[in-house]
Amino acid sequence: MLSMNNFFEKSDISRSEAENIVSDTLSKCDDGELYLENTKSETLLLDDNKIKNSSYNSDLGFGFRAISDEIVAYSHSNEISKNSLRQSSENLKSTLKSVKGTYNHEIPKSNKKYYDNINPIEQKSLNEKIKILNEVNNYLRSKDNNIKQVTANFLGEQKSVEIIRSGGESLTDVRPLIRFNVSVMLEKNGRKESGVYGVGGRQSYDFYLKDENWKSVCDEALRIASVNLESKPAPAGEMKVVLGPGWPAILIHEAVGHGLEGDFNRKKTSAFHNLMGQKVASEGVTIVDDGTIDNRRGSLTIDDEGTPTEKTVLIENGILKNFMQDRLNARLMKTRSTGSGRRENYRHIVLPRMRNTMMLSGNQTQDEMIKAVDKGIFAVSFGGGQVDITSGKFVFNCTEAYEIVNGKIGSPIKGATLIGDGPSSLKEVSMVGNDMMMDPGIGTCGKAGQGVPVGVAQPSILINKMTVGGTKL
Amino acid sequence: MVKDQEFLEKKASYCLGLAKKLGATESSVIVNNSVSETVNFRNKKLDESNRSDDLGISITTYIGKKKSSISSSNLLDDNLNILIEKCVEATKNTPEDEFNSLPDKDLLAKEVKDLSLYDDTHIENDQKIDYLKKLELAASNDKKIVNTESSFTQNKSNFILANTEGFCAGYKTSSFTASSVIVAKDEKSMERDYEYSSKCFFKDLDDAGELGKQAADQTIRKLSPKKIGSEKIAIIFDKRIAKGILNTFASAISSSAISRGTSFLKDKVNQKIFSDSINVLDKPDIIKGLGSRNFDKEGVKTDTLKLVEQGVLKHYLIDTYNGKKLNLKSNGRFGGTSNLYFENGNISFKDLLNSKSKSLYITETIGHGSNIVTGDYSVGATGFLVENGEFKYPINEITIAGNFKDMFQHITLANDLEFKYATNSPTMMIEGMVVAGK
Numbered sequence: 001m002l003s004m005n006n007f008f009e010k011s012d013i014s015r016s017e018a019e020n021i022v023s024d025t026l027s028k029c030d031d032g033e034l035y036l037e038n039t040k041s042e043t044l045l046l047d048d049n050k051i052k053n054s055s056y057n058s059d060l061g062f063g064f065r066a067i068s069d070e071i072v073a074y075s076h077s078n079e080i081s082k083n084s085l086r087q088s089s090e091n092l093k094s095t096l097k098s099v100k101g102t103y104n105h106e107i108p109k110s111n112k113k114y115y116d117n118i119n120p121i122e123q124k125s126l127n128e129k130i131k132i133l134n135e136v137n138n139y140l141r142s143k144d145n146n147i148k149q150v151t152a153n154f155l156g157e158q159k160s161v162e163i164i165r166s167g168g169e170s171l172t173d174v175r176p177l178i179r180f181n182v183s184v185m186l187e188k189n190g191r192k193e194s195g196v197y198g199v200g201g202r203q204s205y206d207f208y209l210k211d212e213n214w215k216s217v218c219d220e221a222l223r224i225a226s227v228n229l230e231s232k233p234a235p236a237g238e239m240k241v242v243l244g245p246g247w248p249a250i251l252i253h254e255a256v257g258h259g260l261e262g263d264f265n266r267k268k269t270s271a272f273h274n275l276m277g278q279k280v281a282s283e284g285v286t287i288v289d290d291g292t293i294d295n296r297r298g299s300l301t302i303d304d305e306g307t308p309t310e311k312t313v314l315i316e317n318g319i320l321k322n323f324m325q326d327r328l329n330a331r332l333m334k335t336r337s338t339g340s341g342r343r344e345n346y347r348h349i350v351l352p353r354m355r356n357t358m359m360l361s362g363n364q365t366q367d368e369m370i371k372a373v374d375k376g377i378f379a380v381s382f383g384g385g386q387v388d389i390t391s392g393k394f395v396f397n398c399t400e401a402y403e404i405v406n407g408k409i410g411s412p413i414k415g416a417t418l419i420g421d422g423p424s425s426l427k428e429v430s431m432v433g434n435d436m437m438m439d440p441g442i443g444t445c446g447k448a449g450q451g452v453p454v455g456v457a458q459p460s461i462l463i464n465k466m467t468v469g470g471t472k473l
Numbered sequence: 474m475v476k477d478q479e480f481l482e483k484k485a486s487y488c489l490g491l492a493k494k495l496g497a498t499e500s501s502v503i504v505n506n507s508v509s510e511t512v513n514f515r516n517k518k519l520d521e522s523n524r525s526d527d528l529g530i531s532i533t534t535y536i537g538k539k540k541s542s543i544s545s546s547n548l549l550d551d552n553l554n555i556l557i558e559k560c561v562e563a564t565k566n567t568p569e570d571e572f573n574s575l576p577d578k579d580l581l582a583k584e585v586k587d588l589s590l591y592d593d594t595h596i597e598n599d600q601k602i603d604y605l606k607k608l609e610l611a612a613s614n615d616k617k618i619v620n621t622e623s624s625f626t627q628n629k630s631n632f633i634l635a636n637t638e639g640f641c642a643g644y645k646t647s648s649f650t651a652s653s654v655i656v657a658k659d660e661k662s663m664e665r666d667y668e669y670s671s672k673c674f675f676k677d678l679d680d681a682g683e684l685g686k687q688a689a690d691q692t693i694r695k696l697s698p699k700k701i702g703s704e705k706i707a708i709i710f711d712k713r714i715a716k717g718i719l720n721t722f723a724s725a726i727s728s729s730a731i732s733r734g735t736s737f738l739k740d741k742v743n744q745k746i747f748s749d750s751i752n753v754l755d756k757p758d759i760i761k762g763l764g765s766r767n768f769d770k771e772g773v774k775t776d777t778l779k780l781v782e783q784g785v786l787k788h789y790l791i792d793t794y795n796g797k798k799l800n801l802k803s804n805g806r807f808g809g810t811s812n813l814y815f816e817n818g819n820i821s822f823k824d825l826l827n828s829k830s831k832s833l834y835i836t837e838t839i840g841h842g843s844n845i846v847t848g849d850y851s852v853g854a855t856g857f858l859v860e861n862g863e864f865k866y867p868i869n870e871i872t873i874a875g876n877f878k879d880m881f882q883h884i885t886l887a888n889d890l891e892f893k894y895a896t897n898s899p900t901m902m903i904e905g906m907v908v909a910g911k
Contacts, residue, residue, distance in 0.1 A: 010551065048733050054567045055542040056559060058552065070515075075524040078546040088524070095522035095598070126566050148734055185735055185846060194735070194846050234851075236874065236909035237703040267515070269620050269656045271663060347525055386839040386853070390656050390665035391698075393870050395840035395853035417842045417851040417872045419909075469842070469851045469872025471907045473703055 007036040007062075007162060013082040019168040025066060025089040026166040030101035031327055032066040032092075034164040035304065036080065037346040041157040042121045046133035048149065054126070063346040066092040067328055068099035074349050103166050104331065110308035114292055114299045115202035117174045119158040123204045129154055132209060140184055140218050144226070148192070149185035154178070156205065159345075163306040171306035176202050177297065177453060179442055180214065182221040186229050195225030196383075196399070200441040203295045224381055224400050227412045234416035234470025235403065240376030241418065241466045242369045242404065246437035247382055249458035252287055252359050253445065254385040254394040255422040256280070260314050260322075261447075262329035262340070262352040264389050271392030271423050272320065280320045281426035284362045287315040289324055291339055291355035297441040298356035298455035302339070305350055309339035314357075315426070326352040344450035354445060356455035362432025366460040369431050371407040377468055378402045378409055379418070392422040395469075417469040425463065433460030476506040476528070481633040481643060484548055488532050488557060489637055495561040497534035499575050501636035503770070504530045504548075511626040512598055514605040517613060520622070522598060534560050538569040572797040575771070580803055581640050582768035582775075589761045591629075591645040592674040601625040604651065604681045611685035612653055617693055619663070620656035623685070625649075627675075640772040648763075649675045653688040659696045664867075666692035666836070671894075673761045691836070694857075698867035701858065701910045707832040708873055708906050709825065709859065712889070714835055715815075715898035719753070721877065723810050723896070725845045726780065726788075728795035737848035737878060738786065745784045747881045750818060753781035755790075757811035764812040764895030768805060775805035780813075814897040818886030822900050825887045827862035833908060834859050835873065848877040868910075875906040 008015045018034065026032045038060045045053035063076040064085070073095035075088035136152045156178045163171040179200035186193055197220040199208050208214065243251060256272070264270035272280065281287070291300045291309025300309045305327050313321050325333070326341030329352055342353040370378060378401060385396030395417045403410040436459040445454040481504040492500040506528050513521040530553070531544035541563040543556045596604075605623050612621050626649070633643035650671040657664055668688035670679035710718065722738075730736035738746065747753075757775040759765050768774050771793055778788050790806035791799070820828070835856040842852035851874035858865045880903050887900040 010549065050570045051568050052570070053542075054540075054563055055544065056556070056563065057543065058545040058547060058556060060545075060547045060552075071519055072521040073523075074521065077526040078528045078548075079526075084526075091522075091524050095519075126563055130566070130568065187734075192735075192737075192846050234874075236872075236907050238911055267620055267622075269663075269665070347527065349521070349523065384841050386841070388665060388837075388839060388855075390663050391855070391869060393839070393853065393855070395842075395872070397840055397842050397851070414847075414849060415842075415844060415851070416874065417840045417853055419840075419853040419870055419872050421870060467870060467872060467909050467911075469853070469874050469909045471851075471874045471876075473705065473907060 007038070007080055011080045013085060017082065018085060019164060021085050021089050022164050023166045025092055026103055028100050029066045029068050029096065029103060030331065031104050033305065035063045035346055036162045037061060037159065039157060039159045039345065040119065040121060043153065043155055044129050044133060045153040046137055047151045049137060051130055051133065059345065061346040064088040064092060065349065066096055068096045068101045070332060071096060071099065072328065072349060076347050105167065107171070107306050108308055112308065113301045114294050115176060118176050118204060120176045120178045120204050121156040121158060123206065132214060136182060136214060136218055139215060140222060144186065144222060146186040146188045147184055148187040151183045153181050161304065171302055173301050178205055180208055180217060181442065182217050184221050184225050186225045188229050191229060193225050193228035195221045195223065195228060197221040197224065198440060198442040201295050201297050202299060227400055231412040231414045233472040234401070234413040235468055235472045236470045238465050238467050240373045241463045242373060242376065242378045243461050243463065244380040245433060245435045245458060245460050247439040247456065248379060249357065249359060249439065249456035250382050250385045250396045252458055253354060253357050253456050254387040254396055255420060255425050256287065256315065257354050257357045258387050259389050259392065259422050260324055262323045262325040262333065265323050266329045266333050270389050275320050275423065278320055279318050280423055281315050281318045282429045283318045284432045285315060285318050285426055285429055286360045287358065288313050288360065289354055289357045293356055296356050296438065296455045297443065297453045298354070300355060303341045304343045305337065305341040307337045307339040307341060309355060312338045324352050324354065326350050342452050344452055348450045351447060351450065353447065353452055354454050356457065358457035359459065361434050361436040361459045363434050364431045366433055366435060369433065369460060369462040370404055370409060372431065372462060373404045374406055376404045377413065378404050387422065393419060394422055395419045413470065418466050419469060420466045425466065428464040429461050430464050431462040435459045475508045475629040475631045475645065478631065478633065478643065481506065481631060482641065484530065485633045485635040485641065488530065488553060489635060491554065491557050492532065492534045492561060493637065495558055496536065497561050497564065498537055499535040499637045500533060501575060502530065502532045503632060503634050505630065505632035507628060507630040509626055509628045510598065511624060512601040512605060514609050514623045516621055517606065517609045519602065532557060532560055534564045535573060536564045538571055538573045539564050539567050540570065540573040541567050572794050574793065574797065575636050575638055576773045576793045576803055578638050580773045581638065582642065582772060585642050585644060585767045586758065588758060588765045590673050590765055592647045594675045596627050596649065596675060607681040608651065608653055608685040611682040612655055612689040615689060615693055617657045617659055617696065618655060618689055619658045621653065623653040625651050634772050636772060647673055649678050651678060651681065651684060653685055655688045655692040657692045657696055661697045664692055664695040666695055671763060673763065677761065695855065695867045698855065698869040700870045701868055701908065703909045703911065705905065705907055707829045707902055707904045709832050709834045710901045711834065711836045712898055712900055714838055715901035716894055716896045718901065719813060719815060719898050720896050721843045721845065723790060723813055726786070726790055727809065728789050728791040728799060730845060731789050732795040732798045735846050737845060741786050742789065744786060746786050747781055747784040748884050749784045751781055751784050751884060752779065752816040754779055754816060755810045755813045759812045762812045762892065764810065766811055769807040771807045773803045773805040773807065775811060778804060810896065812895055814890060815886055815899060817888040817890045817899050820887060822887045822889045823862065825885065825900055825902055826859055830861055832859045833868065834864065850875050850877055850880065871908050871910040873906050873908055879905060
């Protein structure tokens with residue numbers, strides 16, 4: 001593999017010596033691997049009419065993991081050297097000194113790839129990227145006199161990983177990732193409001209920037225800010241909520257996604273741990289977590305343990321079918337990994353995580369939903385969310401929403417937090433739309449201090465009852 | 474072992490020299506090393522050990538008013554050569570910005586005071602295990618406790634900051650952190666809570682048994698929560714939540730938010746933004762302080778600032794770039810505040826609880842509901858209903874909302890300030906906020 005990173009090229013340790021240390025360290029363990037990573041990333045930021053930040057990062061390191069029964073020993077370092085690897089090995093052995101296991105060699109194989117082996121940073125020169133950022137700034141500022149601030153940025157990354165398992169088995173992946181974000185602030189009659197929009201995924205910048213289609217990103221950010229400039233205080237209390245398609249699927253991610261991750265269910269700390277096979281959502285609700293969609297932000301050819309990803313059915317027609325698993329939790333729960341083992345980088349241990357979490361289409365229309373609501377809100381755009389997986393309570397913050405009065409969309413309302421209960425909120429879904437849409441590709445999910453890129457998707461849905469955290473009683 | 478000053482200084486001066494050779498007119502560099510060892514327990518048994526050794530370097534080069542930066546974890550000279558060349562090349566291609574510059578020389582820190590931020594004590598993994606055993610034993614007394622996860626981390630760090638104005642300084646810091654997350658269950662509910670202690674010196678760390686017991690008690694009292702109706706009610710923020718409101722205030726007075734015009738506190742210096750009795754300090758020279766430092770990330774000396782005096786905003790938090798833009802001098806706040814706190818109020822915690830016939834005591838908020846452009850605030854919350862000074866029952870699945878501009882004017886503080894984090898607040902009551910529930 002010519003383009004693959006050779007992690008041992010500049011090191012005082014050869015590949016075969018490293019393989020021997022791995023095999024020796026893991027000989028009495030149940031699982032584990034040496035994970036090597038080299039990430040190159042670039043940030044370009046335009047803000048306040050100027051290029052504020054142009055920076056480049058090169059990050060290299062390894063994480064060495066040994067697992068025996070439930071115990072995980074981990075050690076990481078930036079130095080890929082004989083000394084450093086040996087020190088890590090000693091460290092792992094000392095934690096697992098009195099334990100014994102049988103190494104599990106089984107890793108499924110697949111030839112499928114969900115993105116190209118490219119380095120997006122090198123595909124466009126710095127000058128070209130700066131030129132587009134300046135065009136973005138000029139385009140927006142000439143469009144609306146109320147614009148007081150424009151921020152636009154490019155984030156590009158190429159991450160090369162190699163996983164070396166006991167016996168010398170090696171698995172590799174090269175992952176491109178880019179993101180383009182625009183944020184605007186408007187000021188009118190002393191009132192300030194902002195709007196944010198972005199796009200991204202695992203492909204080259206050109207895909208998002210050709211034919212000046214960056215203009216649609218600008219237009220959307222400006223549209224959201226303009227709507228907010230006219231918004232009035234949001235209502236407070238329980239009411240019906242219609243969610244638009246696409247990015248509002250943060251609801252799915254928070255309400256059920258995290259609660260279906262294997263670690264919380266093995267430890268029985270998730271509100272879902274004893275609900276397998278039971279009805280956890282309304283009929284017609286099917287939710288999958290899919291790592292295999294071409295070029296999506298949450299897609300992975302292999303996960304960070306080397307397992308090929310898949311499309312995992314979590315909830316089928318309202319019934320809980322599967323949890324998302326990494327190798328550790330799958331083994332302890334006597335099931336198989338779903339290719340959901342992920343980590344932010346070599347500094348972190350693997351956890352079961354989401355990839356692209358999607359609610360599939362039903363057969364109703366958004367119109368029917370709006371018409372079915374006497375008093376409620378229609379939420380279109382969101383900033384983010386959070387969940388307490390133990391109590392099941394989750395929130396998400398809308399950044400564009402409207403009131404619904406007597407079946408009609410009314411005035412825009414200020415951003416507000418919506419709160420609900422994971423295991424019961426999906427039972428309150430009374431209509432599922434026929435308009436499923438993927439998000440624009442900008443989501444990052446945080447868990448245990450680790451951020452990983454993810455995607456979400458859903459059709460429009462009507463939820464019978466959620467608490468809206470506005471200020472108007 | 475964390476790398477010594479000599480190693481870091483050598484790398485720093487190599488980078489400054491090379492950048493100059495390649496055409497940079499000015500440059501600055503930070504080299505740091507951090508070694509952490511963590512042991513995690515779960516249900517009274519060893520669950521995970523984690524050792525990390527992180528090296529990092531970040532370099533900013535200037536050519537006149539052009540600027541660019543690089544960072545890397547690979548400190549081999551081969552790699553640094555490639556990166557610095559790339560950085561200087563990128564600098565040439567980046568447009569000028571009249572405000573780009575190193576800090577004014579006369580603002581740089583002249584001395585490095587010993588603030589007792591480094592404890593040489595090494596806590597072996599076996600000692601960490603002993604601490605965690607004691608902690609989890611104390612946390613597991615009640616039958617309602619169904620899961621305990623606890624963690625002990627020792628961190629030792631060292632850094633050097635150097636620039637072409639001749640600044641070159643750095644020092645070691647340490648931290649010892651213990652935490653415990655507890656899950657409790659009864660017929661109706663399952664709840665989670667936590668307790669935490671972090672200190673520069675190991676001997677100052679909370680007693681393991683006390684910490685475990687506190688985490689367990691705080692979790693059990695949350696069981697069988699109720700949802701209440703929507704109403705306007707006085708909110709009392711537990712200290713661990715009140716500090717978050719202070720942090721939001723700090724981001725709203727950062728010179729970057731002010732110079733960009735994206736803060737609800739823009740142009741509010743010398744105006745009354747809090748209720749009369751409120752004082753806010755940022756004090757960088759607290760001995761063993763978790764936020765203590767001698768200078769900021771640009772090398773500018775950091776003096777104590779009385780940010781708010783009797784409710785009146787006195788200073789922004791200023792760095793070099795945004796300071797030049799605002800025509801103000803840096804006050805050494807690149808990277809934010811140091812030890813930030815509200816001064817004590819003048820009533821006791823008990824009197825604060827008693828001051829209203831009915832109030833909500835908030836122990837946790839979720840969601841990112843603070844908007845510093847508009848000042849709007851809306852978050853999910855859990856806590857307790859307080860009636861006549863007594864905790865009546867736990868509450869969840871509600872939101873609390875308001876606007877900071879009004880909230881700040883209606884703050885009453887208790888006199889129970891302690892220095893548990895880098896940012897600290899006494900227990901805080903805010904009147905006039907809206908709760909959304911049933």
